[in-house]
Amino acid sequence: MNAIELEHVSKHFSTFTLDDISFTVPMGAVMGLIGENGAGKSTTLRLLLGLARPDGGEIRVFGTDNPDKEHIGVVFDECCFPETLSARDVGRVLASAYKTWLPDTYAAYLRRFQLPEKKKIKDYSRGMKMKLSIAAALSHDSRLLVLDEATSGLDPVVRDEILDIFYDFMQDEQHAILMSSHITSDLERICDYITFIHQGRIRFSEEKDRLLSRFGVLRCDETTLRALDSAAVHGVRRTNVSVEALVERERVPASLTVDPVTLDEIMVFTAKEA
């Protein structure tokens, strides 16, 4: 079964249009949604979570267009709990909000993250707030975890802890994660699939490994670049002294040296091309 299916989803705003968005997140998989600020990542997640209605297309979570929200854990970039509450208070509130609330799981996460139960949230650091949000999202029998820019602005040590939690969560193959980010960080190590949104449209959605092996960076001069099959070139960056191009390895002559590419570079080159 698929955790998430989006088919030809569109949403129009006065200044921005999300156009023909389709992708699938299978159960047991982690999808990274990447793209620059304002590309349409958050709008896509809001549509998915039912916080906004699409103008067209179909959205299914757990195979239905009306999924049980009890099993979806959500983490936004800002901690959305009232600042005057403590972690213990948050637990009490959520216990009455979710039928599936697991107080022992929540308590275990607070211990694991070393979050003081009685301290008010306004006195938490950004990393602590984010860990609290994740603890809450994972404590109501969540099978799907949706994160919107949740880890931007966190230090590498905290990101590493969070990566560990995601891996633990994904030990169950009936779980799935969809996370959006405008920075391609170490967290993407866990991603099985990558969907890249640019100016409201999907540029590609495929297996991360395949993507990274399909593309490469060619550093060359204008003459060499012009000689290439134009279908092989997916973006060019020019300076006074050299030319860099994002190329499809299979479509350029084997005699040329093509360097490995990072997701960041794919994003930058592709954004420039459009």
Add this chain to the structure above:
Amino acid sequence: MNLIISNASGQPIYDQITSQIKGLILSGELHAGDALPSMRALAKDLRISVITTKRAYEELERDGFLVSIPGKGSFVAQANLELVREENLKQIESRMQECIALAAQSGLSLNDLCEILTILYKGE
């Protein structure tokens, strides 16, 4: 079991996993029936995606090095000596090709090469 994955090497990660596990089986460090970590546990330990470990295990299974039992996990296959021999032979051939290329660069003849091999083989 030790696996060392390098992000800097040009070799795809699934390929690094398969070749190292094959190496561990051929060297006798892993024995028939030994349990391997689950694909999800290995992904966590190596900090890579599950799709990558899945692909590595599938290739090992296809090549007869692993058997997967649904619900139980993946195990080292009963040693197929013929298979192991063939794999070794392939490796020997490919390394000898490298020797030949090096010899050609240095102007060594077939006789020179044979002489070196004979000396090394006899451990003189």
